[in-house]
Amino acid sequence: MDRAAEMTAFVTTVETGGFSAAARQLGLTPSALSKLVTRLEDRLGARLLQRTTRRVQLTAEGEAFYARARPILKAMDEAEAEVAEAGSSPRGLVRLHCGSTFGTHQLAPAIPRFQALHPAVGIDMHISDERLDTMQEGVDVAIRIGPLEESSLVARRICNLERVICASPAYLERHGRPRTPDDLQQHNCLWITSLPALRRWPFDTDDGIRVVNVEGNIVTNNAETVLQLALAGVGVTRMSDVVVAEAIRNGSLVAILNDWHHVEPVPLFATYPSGRNLSPKVRAMVDFLVAEFGSAPWRRAA
Numbered sequence: 001m002d003r004a005a006e007m008t009a010f011v012t013t014v015e016t017g018g019f020s021a022a023a024r025q026l027g028l029t030p031s032a033l034s035k036l037v038t039r040l041e042d043r044l045g046a047r048l049l050q051r052t053t054r055r056v057q058l059t060a061e062g063e064a065f066y067a068r069a070r071p072i073l074k075a076m077d078e079a080e081a082e083v084a085e086a087g088s089s090p091r092g093l094v095r096l097h098c099g100s101t102f103g104t105h106q107l108a109p110a111i112p113r114f115q116a117l118h119p120a121v122g123i124d125m126h127i128s129d130e131r132l133d134t135m136q137e138g139v140d141v142a143i144r145i146g147p148l149e150e151s152s153l154v155a156r157r158i159c160n161l162e163r164v165i166c167a168s169p170a171y172l173e174r175h176g177r178p179r180t181p182d183d184l185q186q187h188n189c190l191w192i193t194s195l196p197a198l199r200r201w202p203f204d205t206d207d208g209i210r211v212v213n214v215e216g217n218i219v220t221n222n223a224e225t226v227l228q229l230a231l232a233g234v235g236v237t238r239m240s241d242v243v244v245a246e247a248i249r250n251g252s253l254v255a256i257l258n259d260w261h262h263v264e265p266v267p268l269f270a271t272y273p274s275g276r277n278l279s280p281k282v283r284a285m286v287d288f289l290v291a292e293f294g295s296a297p298w299r300r301a302a
Helices: 003-016 019-026 030-044 060-086 100-117 169-175 181-186 223-231 241-249 280-293 297-301
Strands: 049-051 056-058 092-098 121-127 141-145 153-161 163-167 200-205 208-213 236-240 266-273
Touching: 003 019, 003 030, 003 049, 003 056, 003 060, 019 030, 056 060, 092 100, 092 280, 100 121, 100 141, 100 223, 100 241, 100 280, 121 280, 141 153, 141 280, 153 280, 163 241, 181 200, 181 208, 223 236, 223 241, 236 241, 241 297, 266 280
Parallel strands: 092 121, 092 141
Antiparallel strands: 049 056, 141 266, 153 266, 163 236, 200 208
16 A cells, blocks of 8 residues: 555645646656545545546645645655765855855865865855845855854854954054053954944953953944054954964964953754755765864964
8 A cells, every 4th residue: 555655646636726837747647646645545434525527626634634735745855865865975166155254364265175075066056244144045054153143054163262352562562551451441443343242352350250242443344444544553452363373373463352251152054945955066065064173273274
């Protein structure tokens, strides 16, 4: 007894509006398809469809059964596709979204290593500090920093980042080195205007965490621009270690207020649209990102 065939015949008949159209779609004769639906009704002991010469119409029992049957068939299709694809090699185009600084300083240098592992996978990289609607924009994988808001996304944690307060040696020579959080009121500070919370810098005190709202005479909505301004000696900034670790290592930037700064872990995620069927190309990219950046290699270098 092929319950799946009966269920498929019934659901297809409902969705195409009649036996003839359903039979054409399934490659059956109308008579054979009608027999499958009738056999289903006999087994259930209920009439699911009202038949006329021109169309079919769901009964109350048919509506209830259709509501349950359709997601079951969809799940079966997804399960078969997932198993079939599991053994296939990754291929095709992966659309990837990432913020400007991580994309420039970490992702781009790593891409050749991904291509060496998966030469049949192409990458369309969208580098921007804007938060995109991944479903609407057709993004396969998005690298996100900080708490996630979209409940429709599946997220895999790559690692935790740490923020660092820093400035260039030239800036500190001209303006002096801040020794306490209050000293920041006398300094030009840089932050990303598209993320207003990054203007609030937290510090550990005897009375708990104290937040300082910093000020500055140059603002921008782009993280890479903030980094370049800090390197040019324009001001003090607070950025993720993934961005500034190399500059601190080579002396282009100097970490300051380390004894005061409240280092808050910032999660780094690889996200992708929900769905049971994760294609090999997307799985390959997500696995690579976790393997490549999960140990925070920039922190070891610093």
